[in-house]
C-alpha cells in the first residue's frame with residue numbers, strides 16, 4: 001500500500017494560476033428517495049478530494065436533500081421511475097452530460113430496480129470517460145458480468161464482501177478466506193480494478209498489481225463509510241490519476257482520515273460525513 005505521503009503526492013499540483021477546469025469534471029449518478037444521504041456523502045467526499053466541478057445527477061428528493069447541505073456541486077434533475085428511483089430513460093441525458101465529464105461515479109444509494117439495471121448497462125456501454133461503480137450499481141452488474149468488458153476502459157468496482165459475493169456467486173466466508181486471490185482473479189478475468197472492502201481492503205488491477213491496506217478501525221464500520229470512499233476515488237479519477245492508483249490513494253487517505261476521526265470523536269461517535277473534513281487536515285500537514 002502507498003503511504004499517506006505517497007497518496008497525497010499523487011494529487012495534481014495546484015499551481016497558483018490554476019482554474020477549476022484543471023481539476024476535472026466529475027458526474028455522479030446516485031441516490032433514491034430512501035437513500036438521499038448516500039448521494040450527499042459521495043458528493044461531499046468528491047468535492048473535498050479536490051475535483052474542480054462536481055455534478056450530482058438524481059431524482060428531485062435526492063437533489064433537494066443535497067442542496068440543503070452542499071453549496072458547491074451543480075445538479076442535474078433526472079426522471080423518477082415512480083418509486084423514487086432514477087428511471088431508465090435517464091440514460092440519454094446522462095450520456096450527453098458524460099461527454100464533457102472526466103469521470104463518472106454511479107451506484108451509491110441507487111436502489112434495486114429494473115431501471116437501475118438498464119441505467120447501469122447503458123452507462124457502462126456508452127460513457128466515454130473512466131467509470132467507478134459502487135453499491136447498487138454493482139448489484140445491477142451481478143449476473144451480467146460481460147457488461148464490464150463493454151466499458152470503453154477498465155472500470156473501478158468498489159464492492160464490500162456482500163456485494164463481492166453477489167458478483168462472484170461465492171459465499172462471504174470463501175471470499176474472506178482469500179480476499180487477495182479473489183480480487184486479483186476477478187480483476188484479471190473481467191478487466192476491471194477491484195477495491196474489495198472489509199476491515200482490510202485489497203485493490204487489484206487487471207495487470208496484476210495489488211495494494212493491500214491493513215488499517216483496521218471499527219469506527220469505520222457504519223453505513224456511509226463506503227459512500228465516502230467512492231467519492232474520494234472518483235474525484236481522483238476525475239483529476240486524471242491512473243485508475244488503480246486513484247483507488248489505492250483513496251483507500252489510504254480514507255483510512256488515515258478515519259484514524260484521525262477516531263482520535264477526535266472516538267470509534268463509537270465518529271461519523272462518515274466527518275471523514276472528508278479530516279482529509280483536509282491530513283493534506284494540510286503535507287503542504288497541500
Ligand SMILES: NC(=O)C1=CN([C@@H]2O[C@H](COP(=O)(O)OP(=O)(O)OC[C@H]3O[C@@H](n4cnc5c(N)ncnc54)[C@H](O)[C@@H]3O)[C@@H](O)[C@H]2O)[C@@H](O)CC1
Nearest residue numbers: 035036037038108109110111135136160161162198223224
Ligand atoms: N445514508 C444513506 O443513504 C446510505 C445508503 N446506503 C445505500 O444502501 C444501499 C444498500 O447497501 P447495503 O450495503 O446496506 O446493503 P447490502 O445488502 O449490499 O449489504 C449489506 C449486507 O452485506 C453483508 N456485508 C457487507 N459488508 C460486509 C463485510 N465487510 N463482511 C461481511 N459481510 C458484509 C452483510 O450481510 C450486510 O448485512 C446501497 O445503495 C447503499 O449505497 C448505504 O451506503 C448506507 C448509507
Ligand SMILES: Nc1ncnc2c1ncn2[C@@H]1O[C@H](COP(=O)(O)OP(=O)(O)O)[C@@H](O)[C@H]1O
Nearest residue numbers: 160197198199216217220221223224225226227
Ligand atoms: N473494521 C473496519 N476497519 C477498517 N475499515 C472498515 C471497517 N469496517 C468497514 N470499513 C470500511 O468502511 C467502508 C464501508 O463500506 P460499505 O460497506 O460499502 O459501506 P456503505 O455502503 O454503507 O457506505 C469500506 O471502505 C470498508 O473498508
